[in-house]
Structures are given as structure tokens and as C-alpha cells.
Amino acid sequence: MTGTVVRTRELNLVGAINEALRQEMEKDERVIVLGEDVGKNGGVFRATEGLFERFGSERVVDTPLAELGIIGSAMGLSIAGFRPVCEIQFDGFTPSIFDQVVSHLGRIRNRTRGRYSLPLVIRSPHGGLIHAPEHHSESPEAYFCHTPGIKVVCPSTPEDAKGLLIAAIRDPDPVVFFEPKALYRASRGPVKEEPYEIEIGKARVRMEGSELTMISWGAMVGTCLKAAERLSQNGTSVEVLDLRTLTPLDLDAILKSVSKTGRALIAHEAPNSGSWAAEISAEISERALTNLKAPVKRVGGWDIRMPLFRLERYYIPDVDRLLMASEEVLAF
Amino acid sequence: MTGTVVRTRELNLVGAINEALRQEMEKDERVIVLGEDVGKNGGVFRATEGLFERFGSERVVDTPLAELGIIGSAMGLSIAGFRPVCEIQFDGFTPSIFDQVVSHLGRIRNRTRGRYSLPLVIRSPHGGLIHAPEHHSESPEAYFCHTPGIKVVCPSTPEDAKGLLIAAIRDPDPVVFFEPKALYRASRGPVKEEPYEIEIGKARVRMEGSELTMISWGAMVGTCLKAAERLSQNGTSVEVLDLRTLTPLDLDAILKSVSKTGRALIAHEAPNSGSWAAEISAEISERALTNLKAPVKRVGGWDIRMPLFRLERYYIPDVDRLLMASEEVLAF
Amino acid sequence: MPLKTIVRQETQRLEILRYDGSLDSELDPHLDRKTLLEIYQKMIELRAFDERAIKLQRQGRLGTYPSVLGQEVSQLVPAFCLKPSDWMIPTYRGTGAYYGRGMKFRHSLLVWAGDDRGTVFPEENRDMTFSITVGGHLTLAAGLAWAAKLEKKGAVVLAYLGDGATSKGDLHEALTFAGMMNLPVIFLVENNQWAISVSRQKQCAAETFAQKAHGYGVFGLQADGNDVLAVFSAMQQAISRGREGKGATLLELETYRMANHTTADDASRYRAKTDLEAWAKRDPLLRLRRYLETLKLMDETRHQELVKNAEALVDEEIKAYEAFPEPNPLDMFANNYANAPKALIEQRSELEALLERKMRLGEIVEMPPLEGRFP
Amino acid sequence: MPLKTIVRQETQRLEILRYDGSLDSELDPHLDRKTLLEIYQKMIELRAFDERAIKLQRQGRLGTYPSVLGQEVSQLVPAFCLKPSDWMIPTYRGTGAYYGRGMKFRHSLLVWAGDDRGTVFPEENRDMTFSITVGGHLTLAAGLAWAAKLEKKGAVVLAYLGDGATSKGDLHEALTFAGMMNLPVIFLVENNQWAISVSRQKQCAAETFAQKAHGYGVFGLQADGNDVLAVFSAMQQAISRGREGKGATLLELETYRMANHTTADDASRYRAKTDLEAWAKRDPLLRLRRYLETLKLMDETRHQELVKNAEALVDEEIKAYEAFPEPNPLDMFANNYANAPKALIEQRSELEALLERKMRLGEIVEMPPLEGRFP
């Protein structure tokens, strides 16, 4: 391979994540993967497949079933100069680490006046629609986004997943990395072979348009694209913004798009009240009030426990709900 | 005492809470108080003072230092028919119970299809400005407000504290009851002697006005009142709304006031991004866009770890910050 | 006096029934024949169900399912030992525990089909839903036991957990409370040697889980979890302690997860076949059968009849499960609060509007009837 | 074979120096005179500081302060036994631990005055800030030990915790990791008999905290925490184990919190004076003094000189502490991220504008210089 030829293949999202992990582990000895079932089993979604065989039991570590132990270990390792990437097996088990995340993870750099930094990544699957049991389909991002000192990322394409994960591993601060599990295998796309970074904190326009901005992240981006397609068939020009990073929020990109379209719809999977969509909605109205042709609309999960999976598609917004909401915004 | 004469005395906020606890324990044998140092010591703020002596060690229980144990016990007790009121000693230690709160507390009624309910109260001091160490001045309400199945209350006067706590204890669902610790002794006011309820979910206009609505809760209500006073001296008519309950949010009261004034400022102590103020701001702009004469303004803590207490007054909004923000809103 | 031993502790293991069906008569709990046969029948039914559930999942007629194969004794017998007024909280791997308490298989199927209507326990029981978050039910179990202690009616709480779950801080705080407050709770560790792909050896460096009891001042005991008599006997001991005010028990039952972790797992990726073969010899069903044979309570004919009846029962249950109408989406709004707040009423209307739209579009043909309490 | 004991465990307690200053010569760690005197001097300095800190708080010159009175040995000696390349994490009740590592009192004062500039450890040390959330540092300590193990340079981690903290699930998960991964970490329980108003007896039903070690396959030991020789000796053992790859230690030091929990507490509400009197007889300082006297290393004159010097040192430190200029409010924005995101730059400007307004209004007279890294 020469330096100038960029080779690209199709990968699915979990494959892109796997590649990012492998390449960073090759490049940097300090990278350590830890979590439940990340070793021989390769992770329950196979995100760490092959790493144990390749890098051995010192760098790919099956931990006891103890999430505070996992996050605490990762914090200690990172303070001491390692670059741990820990996996919390499902979004629904991240509440087990909230105590450390809220009380310590994002505070230690400041508390120690910059003496210690925590270059670690917390990987966790995110969101619903894979017909899984309770606690396997959650969207807990708001809890993390409200917590200072950390960053929160949630890609929606294999390309972004690889570049953002590499950037997260190299980031000098803690990054929570949510992986839309519905897309692990469903989302396929071209991914460059060599390692590359995608800057954390930058949104990406996935579809250009002029009459309505749909803002989203994770698996919901796909639903937005489908809805946008349908709307465009009816002659409405929709811009779809994939946030990719939730904190730091790319307000510039959001405001740029909304200033153009004058209408914003934010779609996501979490209980809507107090969600990260609330922050985005508030920021838009607070900063671009005079540009708005209609009230900002949030479309999220209901403010109830997500039902078991037979009904999850009525909890998580689907194309119909996005269309209904869009019509409301457009008709204002 | 006859049924018709209403006796009233001055109490401070912690006294009102103490009285509510005592009266409910007298009325209802199922009420049990548990937590760290709530027994002989009467709680570190003396909120449970005298209860141990009055009701004994079976109903006023010093627990081991284990917050998951405390919340889990309270959940179990409540499912089995008791009415536990547990204390988490400081706001900054509530992250230790997030795991249960997010994963189970608000879900069990629904998960068991209504078979089991959890009539319990989680009491915790709230907010800053008492010159305390780290983790003793936090405002974690957003984490709770985003969580379905529970209610969140935060009074700002002795009268409300007593009535809301009694309502919380009698509520068939879990209530998180935040007590603004800066007001424990600083806030004094008339409180009726006999037990009474104040309805959960209802805000209260603390000052009437027509040009700007200040929305707040807890100790920040006092800061708003001071700022409103100052503004009114300059001829601006300000309405101050004390939310008292955070979830369920009294949107009617908020929209009623903002429709009248056309301007809203939301003041609170938590890191501003992703705060409960974001939800309120979003709701106002989403529902009352055409009534707004200026963008909604949020004034909260910065998105960083709160500094140790020498600088806390520059982290938590003070009258000057509210005035600056108000001027901005009024000048729009 | 300088370096002196101040505490001495022992951890014991109970085994009664040998693999060949013979037993240690000194410790025989002397179960009556009826009980033995009832347990055996339930074990056969459970195994028949388990096998079929896995098949249903493969056929796309069920969601992810966690098998209890090989754990029939450690699942059924503890639950079986309780009174209805006792509390029980199994884990997600709890089909046997619920069955031991009288829950119908149709409801287990509904749950694993992602249908909330499966959460139906016999009215008279104090059964709890399981926690999918591992260990998430343990401090709650302590709270139930606290209530039972205050009630003073001799009720106990049985909380199942796995070997993996022992690592969660929840167990620590639950045991701390249980020890300190002398609570009538049994923490039953079904040590099936695996937490998904993580082996018992990688979970904890202590020799046994039972010995953890000493760190909390509670009673600890290990038993052969595939031995119906040992489990029965250990449970009787633990229950008596609870009823008599002697406090909590940490009971470790050694067994083996003979199946994949769930139908979504492939255990061949991480464990050796030889292990499985060794444990197959200790099969709890086979062992009880041999014992029943020595008692002349079982022979091939009777066994085959039980199997046939079990199959018929399971058929029946599957039929009943599949006969359930689709759930009404609006039902998700029921039972979230005693009185639904305004926001939920509004949101439910939104969902209603969506459903109407979908009916107009022909995406939904017919709305099923409503259940549950709202607002 | 039926009910057989499968695990036997013992927990030992180490005491070397008697109250009267005599000692068990068999276990004498043979500390050289210089070390003994150095420890004694530091203990006197620490006590002098502690007394003054409480006074400062009463005078409104300091915030809430947690005294270490009576815990001088359990605070200082473990820290003293470390190398700079070892990690140390005390609790908030850690002034002695930090002092044992060479931190200046002026910085301790700053911290308890609510000033972030107090977080200054000697450059060469691997010291960590304490966690105000009880037990919040324990799994992190396991992580540091994991790193130390990978570094293969023989470093160990010393994490202090209180008797109350033993109840937190954090300790359980930390010990599980430490045992499983054979980590070079010492969990040092300063059992001072109280967690604010909750006594040791109400915290845990086990006889000792040390015995909890057996539940995790790590080494456990109890020692008299007011006995400088026992603590030194126990620490040597724990450190050697760590350096030699023998894994973790749970070391319980029995001592007593002679003061209120903090200056915000009033212990007379919940504990008997007689308790205090009994423990006063076991005072660690007095005990070491008697021992030094038997060794002819101490007499009243030398002691008084040490006290005088200590007072002078503390005076000096208080002066230095009070000479610190007011902190610049803008400094709170430094060191939150390696590179501050745009939102923080914006928020810092907002604060700047507020400060300017306050200067215009005369609420702030002069802005102190900026420190720290931004953006």
C-alpha cells in the first residue's frame, strides 16, 4: 500500500468499530479493551471480535460483572497513562456507572488542576428496535450530556463510527461513545482502510434542503432520511442534520441550517421530557427566535417506561410520526 | 383546639419539614424514616430531630452507609405496604441511587401492570451557597426529571415544604423531595399547625407582574424575588413563578404567565446544558412562540464542575446575573 | 497476644443424593413420595417447555429466551419450598422459579415475546418481576425482608441471583443491610459456572460464593444444586432461620448452565464440550429419576407417560400464548402513575392520532381492545 | 462427605506496642531511631495543626474541617511507608495521610477553605485528590493498581477508607477486581468506630472488617491502628505482597475518632463520654512517646521542643495560607477539558462580563491574577 492510494471497502457499523479498535491497539500499546464478554466471545455484538486472539489477555480483558469496577478501573488506568476503552454491554446498564460518571469522571481533570487527565472511552450500544428485553433498548444520552467534563458521541454510519471512535480513543478527555445497535449490521457503507479521525464536535449534513431541518443522531437519522425522502416526494425540501457528537454540541451547524430553513424538528428515541432534544430545542429558540417560521418540534419517546418489544415501534418515533410532526411544522 | 380555628406559627423550612414528618408518622403507622444519621443525631440538618425519641428505633432507622441499600430498602418496604421516607444525606450523593432510580423505581408499577405501587419519598437537600465541600452543593434534578414514573418536588417556603412533603408521603407514587439547604434556616414563614397537603404539580405565583416572567424553584426563587424587586424599582413589572413541583411540570401556569408577559427567564443552579430549565425553555418556545416578545433566557450554573465554595457565588446565578439577563431580555 | 487469630470461619457444603441415585441417609430430609413425584413431574414439564421455547425462538415465534436446562432443581425446588405469603424474586433466568410458584408457561412465553401482558403471577403469591439489570433486585429484596420482619408473620424473601451477579455492589449493600438488620431473606446464588462467556473462575478469586456470608455476619452454605434433596434441605434450613428471626442466608447452589446463555448466544465460542459432558453426568433430572427408581416410584413407562403429558401441557400453553390478540399500543400508557399527569394524557392522544393515521393508511387493520388503568 | 467443611478461614490481629510503651519483641519491626523520631515529630506537628484548624474554623477563618485527632498513626504511618512512585488516595479525613506524603499544611487549609488552589501535591508523588463521596475512589484505586501491575515496576496503591465506607458497593466491586486480577492495592480501613453518628456496631454485623477479605480471595488483616509498630509492620507486609505480585490486602486499623465528625458535627448528641475516655488511654501519640522514653529517645524537654517547633511550623503555614490572594473567579473555567469547547469559551465571557459589571458597581474592587490553563 502506498501513502497516496486510499483504499476503501464496504463495512457494516460493527465492523467499522472493530477495525477502529484493532488499528488503535496496533498503533498504541497503551490502548486496553475491557468489559464483560469482550474477550474470547468478542462482545455480545462482536464489536471486539478477534482482538483477544490478536492482542492477548493483558490488553483485551474480560472483567467481572461489575460496572462500577469497569468504569473505576478504566479511570484508574487512564490516569496512570493507559488508554482504556471499556464496554458497557448495553445502554440499559449504564445507570450502574452514573455514580462515577456524575461524581468523578468529568471532574478529576479540574479537581487536580490539570495534573491528571482521563483519556478513556466508554463504549455502549444505544437505542431500540432490535426486539430485545427491557433495558436493552435505552437511550440514556441526556444523563451524560448534562454532566460536565465529558464528551458524548453517537455516530450513524460506518465511516463516522470508525473515524469518531479513533478520535475518541486519541482524545485526552473521557468520551462516551454510543453505538446505535439497530445499525450494527443494518448500516453498511464505504470505510477507508487506513486509520483516520473524524473531529469530535462536528455535525454533518446528510441531506440538503431549504424548508425544514431535521436534527437527529444514531439510528433515528435513518428514520429522518426516510421521512425526508417522502416529504421531498411531496415537494418539500428537507435538510437532515446528523449531529454525530452530542456534547460538545455543534450549535453552529444547527443554527446555520435552521436560519436557512426557519423550521426545525428534532427526532430521538429517549423519553422526550428533559431529553437532549430539549437542550437543542431551547438553544434554537433562544438563539434564532427571529429566524423561526414555526415552533421547533421535538419528536421523541413518550415519558413512560418503554414497553416490551412488541410495542417498541409505537414508542420510538417512526416515519409516520416524523411525517405527522413535519406536517404540523410546515403547516404553522 | 377546635376544628375551625386555624393556628399558625412562624417556622423555618427545616422545622416545617420536621413537623410534616412527625405529623405523618403520628397519623400513619406505615410511615418509616430511614437514612444515614437520621436517628439519634436527628439528621445532619436536624430535619428528623426528635423523631427517634418519639417513634423509636423501628420507625426511625439509622442505616449503614450504603445508598443503594437505602433506596432498595425503601422500594421493598413500599411495595410491601409501608410508606418509607428515606433521606439521602446530600444532593451530591444521589448519583449513588441513580441506578435504582433510572432502572427500577419509576418502572415497577408499570412493569407489574399496576399490581405493586411504590409510595415512597426520597428526601435530599438541594443546591449551594452554604460554603460546603464538593458534592454538598449540587442540583441534580435534571437526572430525576428525565426519568419516567416518578415525581420531583422542590419547595422554597416553609408553608410549601410542609404541605408538599405531606402530599408526597401520601402520594401513591415515588416522589423525590429536594430541600433547598440554603433555606433550611434562612427561610422563615407562617405554617399552619395542623397537617395539610399542597397539591403536587402546581406552581405558585410569588410576585405578580406583566412584563417579564421569572421561573424558578428552590433557593433560586429568593434570588429571583430580589432581582424582581430591583427591576420593579426601575419600573419594570416582573412576575415570579415558583414551580414548587418540577415533574409533573405545571405547564399551564408557565404558559399563562408567559402569554401575559411575553418574556421568560428561567433561573436555576444546575449546569445549564441539558438542565430542567432546557425543558422549560423548550416547552415555552414550542407552545407559545407567537406570544414571545423576546427569546427565552436561561440563567444557570456553568457547564463545568462547580468550584470549591470560595467561588460558588460566581457559579450559582446571583442577583447581578439575573439583572444582566433580564436587561437583555427586556432590551430585545 | 501479638499476632492472634481473632475470627475463625468455616464454610460447608451439602450433598445428599449421589449420581447413582443412592443417598446419605443421615441427612435425608425424608420428603414424602407425593412431593418427590410432584417435583419430578414439574422438572419434566419444565424441561419440555424449555426445549420448545428454544425451538419457538428459532422459528421466529418467540424473542430471545434464556434456557434453564440443567438448572431444573436449583430453579424449581427453592420456589417450591415457599409459602404463597413469602416473597420471591427470580432473575431473568427464572422460568423454573416462576413455574415452581404456579405461574403459567403461557405467561412466560408472553414475556419473552416482548409482551407486557405476561407479567401475571398467581393472585395469592407475593411474586416480583425479575430485574434484567443483573443484581438490580437485591437491595429491593432486602427491603421486602425488612417489611416482612416488621409484619411479624414469619414471611421470608427468596431472591435468586447468578454467579456473575455476585460481583455487583448491589449484593454487598443488600447483604450489609440483611446482616445488620437481621432480615429474613435468602440470597440464592445459582452458580451455573458462567456469566455469559465469563467463567466462574474469572468472576471471583474466593473459593466459594457461600463464604462471602462471613463478611456480613450472615449464614452461608454451599449445596450441590443438582441434588434435589440437598437443595430442599438447605432451603428448609434457610427458611427456618428466616421464620425464626435468625436472619439472612447466602446459599450457593452449584449447578451448570447446559445451554447457551440465551438463544442469542453461541457458547461454543468460549467453552469446551468436555465440560458439558462432565456436567451431563450430574443431570438433576436423571439423578432424581434414579433415586425414584430405587424407591420404586418410577420406571420407564411412568416416565414416558410424564413426558407425554408434559408435551401436551406445553402444547396447550403455546396454543394459549399464540391465541393472545395483538396488544393495543395505547396500553403502554396504563399503570405508569396512580393518576396520569396531564403530559401523559396529551402524549397518549398523540399516539392515538398516530394510530388513526396508520389505520387510514392501512398500516394497521384493526385496533385490539384496551386493557389497564388510565389515566 | 455429606455436610463437609470445604473452606476454613482465619482472621488475625496484630498488636506490638502496649499502652505502657513496652512491646512484643518477637514482632518488633526494628524501626531505626531516626524513623521513629521522624514519625513522632510528624505526629506532633499533625496534632498541632489539627487543633489549630479547628480553632480557625471557629473563628470563621476556615470552612468545615474533618479532624484526625486520635488517628495520627493510622493516617501518617501508612502514607509514610510508601515510595513516591506508589499511588496514594486518602479520604477527606486525610490531612495526616497527605502530610505523611509531604503535602504542606497551607494547601490542606486552602482545600478546607473551599479554594481549589489547595490541590497541590509534591511533584514527585503519585497522589490523588480525595473523594468526598464516600467510597467513590475505591474502584479507581483498583484501576491505578491495574496500571501499576502492567507497568511492572513494583508500585503499589494505597487507598484509605472509613468503617462507614466499607458498606458501599464500591468496595465490593473494587475488591472483586483486586482479587480476580491480583492487583497490588491496599485497601486500608481506618476503623475509627464511627460514620458520623452511626457506630461501627450499626454498620456491619461481621466481627471484623478484615475478614471481608476472604470473600474476595485477598489477604486480610486487622491491626491496632494506634500502635505505630503494628501499623508499620502490617503495612510492610501489605506492601511487600503488592510489590511481589501477591495481590491485594484489606487492612483494618482499629482506632477512634476522638473529635466530632467535622467541625459541623456535635458528637455529644450521639455518643457517650466514657467511650472517649477509654480511648484517650490508647492515644497513639502518648503510646509512642512512652516507647521512645523507654528507648531514651524522648524526654519532657525534647518533647516540649518538638511541640514548640510544631506550633511555629503551623503558624508559618497559616500565615502562608492566609497570604494567598483571593482566587480569580475566571479560573474555574481552566482545566475542564484539554481544549475548552466553544460553549465554555462563551460562558467564560459571560462570567467576565458579570465581573466587569460588579467592578463597575464597586462590588469587586480588584481582579486577582489568572491561573490555570484555558481554553
Ligand SMILES: Cc1ncc(C[n+]2csc(CCOP(=O)(O)OP(=O)(O)O)c2C)c(N)n1
Ligand atoms: C448490570 C448488568 N450488566 C450486564 C448485563 C448483561 N448480562 C446479562 S446476563 C449476564 C450474565 C449474568 O450471569 P449470572 O449472574 O451468572 O447469571 P446467569 O445468566 O448465569 O443465570 C450479563 C453480563 C446485565 N443484564 N446487567
Ligand SMILES: Cc1ncc(C[n+]2csc(CCOP(=O)(O)OP(=O)(O)O)c2C)c(N)n1
Ligand atoms: C456516598 C456518600 N454518602 C454519604 C456521605 C455523607 N458522609 C460524609 S462522611 C460520612 C461518614 C463516613 O464514615 P467513615 O467511612 O467511617 O469515615 P470517617 O468519617 O469516620 O473517617 C457520611 C455518611 C458521603 N460523603 N458520601
Ligand SMILES: [Mg+2]
Ligand atoms: Mg451464571
Ligand SMILES: [Mg+2]
Ligand atoms: Mg469512621
